[in-house]
Amino acid sequence: MAGAERLLCSLAGIVSARVVTDRDGQIAEIHVLATDALHPKQVVRNVESALRAGLGLEVDRRIVSVAQVRAADAAFPSPAPEPAPAGPARTPPPGRLGFADFDARCDAMQGATCRVVLRAGDRQFEGTGEGPGTTQGRVEAAARAVLAALAEARAGLPVGLEGATIVEAHGRTYVLVAARGLQGRRSVRLAGAAPLSRSPEEAAILAALQATNRWVDLPHARGAEP
CATH class of the missing domain: 3.30.160.270 (Alpha-isopropylmalate synthase LeuA, regulatory domain)
Structure with missing residues (x-):
């Protein structure tokens, strides 16, 4: 499914895409990394439309998962940060894990x-x-x-x-x-x-x-x- 992945990566706002197939070669999962320029639901619709128009593939939107990163983070590589100094972990807000x-x-x-x-x-x-x-x-x-x-x-x-x-x-x-x-x-x-x-x-x-x-x-x- 390299062709499908290349097609999805050409869409606006999509940084990376991974297509997983089952034993029969059918698409079972689609994992997309996208910027926050578009709402996740719009990204899913774009994925469906692109696969239908570009490759003649019909996919169930429920198999598409979208994870988002800030557009700035995706566009401009930055060096890895230095290891943080040892110390107590920051406490999250009460109730939030x-x-x-x-x-x-x-x-x-x-x-x-x-x-x-x-x-x-x-x-x-x-x-x-x-x-x-x-x-x-x-x-x-x-x-x-x-x-x-x-x-x-x-x-x-x-x-x-x-x-x-x-x-x-x-x-x-x-x-x-x-x-x-x-x-x-x-x-x-x-x-x-x-x-x-x-x-x-x-x-x-x-x-x-x-x-x-x-x-x-x-x-x-x-x-x-x-």
């Missing part, structure tokens, strides 16, 4: 593991995740750890990981995380993106939180605390 800490291990034979600590006020919640012993596996392990911590913080929270991947766009590297939540009887596609500047795990954690935090705070997310 924020990133507190993580530790990770990766071995080519035993695979990658990651433990993530999230904080809400003075409470902490931990989650662990695993993946293959590769850079991609490190990203997946960290994203799974975030969702596990969310499940601990919000008992019964109906959200699961659909995928986590690394993409290159305009000289920069990003981590994209796609998840799916449950709103009543309807599933909701969630997506987040973060620049990979220091470690795959940190970028995946921030992308996973971007994908889920606003949705988790909404009253329709089952298990959300009042």
